[in-house]
Amino acid sequence: MILLLNLALVILCPNLNCSATAQPRPSAAFATSLPRAGIKLDTSDNDNSITSNDENDDGRLAKEVDVAIIGAGIGGLCAGAILNTLYDKKVGIFESHNHPGGCAHAFERRADNGITFTFDSGPTIVLGCSKEPFNPLQQVLRAVGVDGDVEWIPYDGWGMVEHPNDQDLEKRWKLTVGPNYFEEGPLRTFASNPTALEEFNALCEVTKPLVVGAATIPAMAMRPGPTSLVPLLRYLPSLLSIISNGVDVSTGPFAPFMNGPIFKVTDKWLRDWLDALAFSLSGLPAERTSAASMAYVLFDMHREGAALDYPKGGLGEVIKALVRGVEQKSRRNVKLGSKVHLRQHVESIEFNAAGNRAIGLNVRKGGGGTVFVKAKEGVICNAPIWSLRKLIKNEGALRQLDGGNVMPAQHTDLREPNQSWLIAKNPNPIGRTSFIRPRPDQSTNTAKSTNNLLAKCDAAEMTGSFLHLHVALDAKDLDLNLLEPHYTVMDRGLEGDSNSIEGVEDGPCGEMNMIAVSNPCVLDRTLAPEGYMVMHAYGAGNEPYDIWKASTDNTAASKVSASKTLNSGVRYQSPTYDALKDARASPLWRAIESIIPDARNRTVLALVGSPLTHERYLRRPYGTYGAAFEDCLKDGSTSIPNLILAGDGVFPGIGIPAVALSGASAANGMVGVVNQWLCMDELKSRGVIE
16 A cells, blocks of 8 residues: 555656756657667767777866766666667766776786786676576666677586585585476485475465566666656556565565565575575675565576576676767767766765755876866766765765765764674684674664665675685696586585584685686687686685785785875785785685696686775775675665765665666666656667567
8 A cells, every 4th residue: 555655646746757957858859769679879980999088188177977977887887878878968987997897897917928818807697698588787788789799608507516625525516507407406416305395496486476577677667766666657567566575575685585474494405505696696695685686596597598698708898888888879879978987086076055966076087186077967976885975075965965964984984894794703713713793683773764875875784805816727638618617616515614603603605615616718718818718716705804904904014005006095015915815815726626626737827806906996895795785775866866876785786787777777867757768668669678
């Protein structure tokens, strides 16, 4: 009843076409047809370059755009591509790093032998790009007409290795996607109880209502703010199916499906497996991961025609396609001058005197000096939510976003960060030193119970960080056809060891237990020069930041200024830091050696990236994977109408599909809801959406 009342209020809203700014007449805005899906837009006079500075910028003249976007991660790029291509907005995206893509960027490094290798920096498993139903990232690529620029290579599963190189405990098996492979294979083989198969099928059945919406409601139907439900009226049956268990359950964590009251998973092995799947999605156990995300993964992995996807040429090709979407001609075949600007760090969001309207950005350029970027219609902030307060200097804006308070960033810097991982009080003899703390009681959390946006952002729980090992190997005499494109290596087994830290048991979510190993040359030999291969092993969200903090306090450490390190923060160099990298990378090397036993002898280049690397290059506070799902903002709207948030701190949270959806929602929020509706009509006529 409450939902129907909300729908009625939205429908009756007299300001149905409300948006950040005045919009062109809808009939004129969509007078020109958009290109069909799979057909590239005309970019014949676009050199597709990504520049750091405008050619005519002398450091004094202000740039001017319709919408300014902070951060060239996937969320920001999706927002920019949609605004430029579908809504005819001149967009400027401003990125601190010298690569676009955020945590999903690609980078090159040269080995001592003079050969250059290209690596994916982040995510390595993607679903829903080669076959329908498409995930939000592929939906955006199709909507802006650059999907033909990315060739997806489907594959059928990944290898599992438990207790690598332990002769007594090691297990090797394959997770094959598609119907019945999991049920008749690993589940039947490893389940703790004979009823596990029945339990798994029942879980899939009870979560089906959550899947209907994810599979049928497109990203282009999303928008933040009071008119968010209007585009969803086009998909009312799916919307009603999603909320059949209640709005809170449908938009909440998976706990009611793991622990009751809706369903309870009792089989120990199945619970561990669900936790492992969830941890790869959110950096947290299943009970604290989005119910919708978990339901969709259970559906997508086990449906007819299921496939995993990898982009030919690496994930960097996806980022290049999104950049082209930002910089190409609009649907009216007009070159608007939209651009992705690299090595341009945003110092602050600028507001009018009253602080109730965003008017632009103050940007520090890579070569030094600052420039004001005027944003005529609004600002999208794709920076981590913990960084928002630091970007706001205007007292009026602080009051608007901080519940009437004015608390500059320097005051919040003194607070202890709210991190998922805690360091044990007493050193653990087994080598593990940290654990995911239980979720505190939220009933007294005043930040969550108020409309104080900045307090919510400040207090949001930070999931763990990453440890990476990128290697280039001599592949002589290796038959890549005998290897899997991807492995998940459980260093202490899916169940973890028998030890606990301060009462918290080990398991799939334990410190550096689950290691992802990407082996993409199995699918695409062009990713490395002939005779070589690249691999990427990483612990996703299971490396605590505080372990590394001490290494930067070493008296021998030398801080290298930001101006000498790609304008991306302070770099630390010390013997303590280097030794810690070597020690902490041991599980990553074990994981790679479980696949290629003589990998170290074959290595021509090895790079270890720490939580400090994430913090420095990617501007991730404390190197975090992202916000805990429970603390994600419900949408990207703010009390300042033309300031919209995107990224992994906004629902639905962490992951490529999730941030692509948040970017699409933010872009739609920058135009009126009627314009969005007409855009969806056009996309439907092209067969891009239903």
